[in-house]
Amino acid sequence: MTIKVAIAGARGRMGQEAVHTIMKDQNMELVSVLDYKEIGETLADTKLFPQTFTVPIFMDLTELSSKTKPDVLVDLTSPESVYQHTREALELGIRPVVGTTGFSDEELKELSAYSAEHGIGCIIAPNFAIGAVLMMKFAEQAAKYLPDIEIIEMHHDQKLDAPSGTAMKTASLIADHRKTHNQGHPKEKETIAGARGANYDGMRIHSVRLPGLVAHQQVLLGGDGQLLTIRHDSFNRGSFMSGVALSINKVMELENLVYGLENIID
Ligand SMILES: NC(=O)c1ccc[n+]([C@@H]2O[C@H](COP(=O)([O-])OP(=O)(O)OC[C@H]3O[C@@H](n4cnc5c(N)ncnc54)[C@H](O)[C@@H]3O)[C@@H](O)[C@H]2O)c1
Numbered sequence: 733m734t735i736k737v738a739i740a741g742a743r744g745r746m747g748q749e750a751v752h753t754i755m756k757d758q759n760m761e762l763v764s765v766l767d768y769k770e771i772g773e774t775l776a777d778t779k780l781f782p783q784t785f786t787v788p789i790f791m792d793l794t795e796l797s798s799k800t801k802p803d804v805l806v807d808l809t810s811p812e813s814v815y816q817h818t819r820e821a822l823e824l825g826i827r828p829v830v831g832t833t834g835f836s837d838e839e840l841k842e843l844s845a846y847s848a849e850h851g852i853g854c855i856i857a858p859n860f861a862i863g864a865v866l867m868m869k870f871a872e873q874a875a876k877y878l879p880d881i882e883i884i885e886m887h888h889d890q891k892l893d894a895p896s897g898t899a900m901k902t903a904s905l906i907a908d909h910r911k912t913h914n915q916g917h918p919k920e921k922e923t924i925a926g927a928r929g930a931n932y933d934g935m936r937i938h939s940v941r942l943p944g945l946v947a948h949q950q951v952l953l954g955g956d957g958q959l960l961t962i963r964h965d966s967f968n969r970g971s972f973m974s975g976v977a978l979s980i981n982k983v984m985e986l987e988n989l990v991y992g993l994e995n996i997i998d
C-alpha cells in the first residue's frame with residue numbers, strides 16, 4: 733500500500749530534505765504540503781524544487797485534508813504552531829509524525845490521551861537521528877551509576893526553542909531513574925544570571941547557539957576522579973531522514989501516541 737504523506741513546513745531546512753526523502757520513496761506519495769505563507773500553487777513554483785514537483789501547497793490543514801486525503805502529516809514547522817497542527821491532524825483522522833520541538837509536558841499528555849481515545853497513531857520524535865537516540869539511551873543507563881549530570885546541547889543560531897527537544901527528552905529519560913538532587917555547591921551563586929544553565933530536576937542544561945552548527949549534544953556524567961562524556965553530532969539534516977521514513981511507516985500501525993524514536997526501533 734502506498735502511504736499518502738503531507739508535509740507541514742516543506743520549504744524549511746528540514747522540510748526540504750523531507751520532501752526529497754518522500755519523493756524518492758517507492759512506498760510513499762507526497763500528496764500535498766502546508767506552509768503559512770503564500771509561496772505558490774505547487775512546490776515547483778517555489779523555485780526550491782525541480783519543475784517536476786507539482787505537489788499542491790495549502791495554507792489551511794482542513795482544506796488540505798479534504799482535497800488531498802493524506803494518511804500522515806509530517807510536521808517540521810515551529811514551536812509556535814506545532815501543538816495546533818498535531819491536534820488538528822488527529823481531529824481530521826490524519827496520523828501525525830512530528831519532528832518539531834517545543835511541546836510542554838501538558839501538551840504531550842493531552843495529545844497522548846486524545847490519540848489513545850480515538851485510536852489514531854501519532855509519533856513525536858525530538859530527534860530522528862539514530863545516533864542521537866542511542867546517545868540518550870546510553871546516558872539513561874549510565875545515570876544509574878553516575879547521577880551527577882550536565883547536558884550541553886549545541887545548535888545553529890536560527891533555532892527558536894531552548895533547551896532543545898533532545899536535551900529535554902534526555903533529561904526526562906534520566907530523571908526516570910535518577911534520584912532528584914541538586915548538583916554543585918549548596919551555596920553556589922550566579923554572578924551573571926543563567927551562568928549555571930537551566931535546572932531540570934537538579935541537572936543542568938546549557939544551550940549553545942552558533943552559526944555553522946547543525947545539532948550536537950554531549951552528556952557529561954561526573955564521578956570521583958572521573959568523567960564520562962557521551963556525545964552525538966548531526967553534521968547535516970540527511971542524518972534525520974531514515975528516522976523520518978521509519979516513523980511514517982511505523983505510525984500506520986499505531987493506535988496511540990509514541991514520544992521518542994527509542995520506542996519504535998528494535
Ligand atoms: N526531530 C528532529 O530530528 C529535528 C531535526 C531538525 C529540526 N527539528 C525541528 O524541526 C522544526 C523545523 O526546523 P527547521 O530548521 O526546518 O526550521 P525552518 O525555520 O527552516 O522551517 C520551518 C518551516 O515551517 C514553516 N512554518 C512555520 N510556521 C508554520 C505554520 N504555522 N504553518 C505552516 N508552516 C509553517 C516555515 O514557513 C518554514 O517553511 C524545529 O522545531 C526544529 O527544532 C527537529
Ligand SMILES: O=C(O)C1=N[C@H](C(=O)O)CCC1
Nearest residue numbers: 833858859891896897898947
Ligand atoms: O535544528 C533543530 O532545531 C533541531 N532540533 C531538535 C531538537 O530541538 O532537539 C533536534 C535536532 C535539530
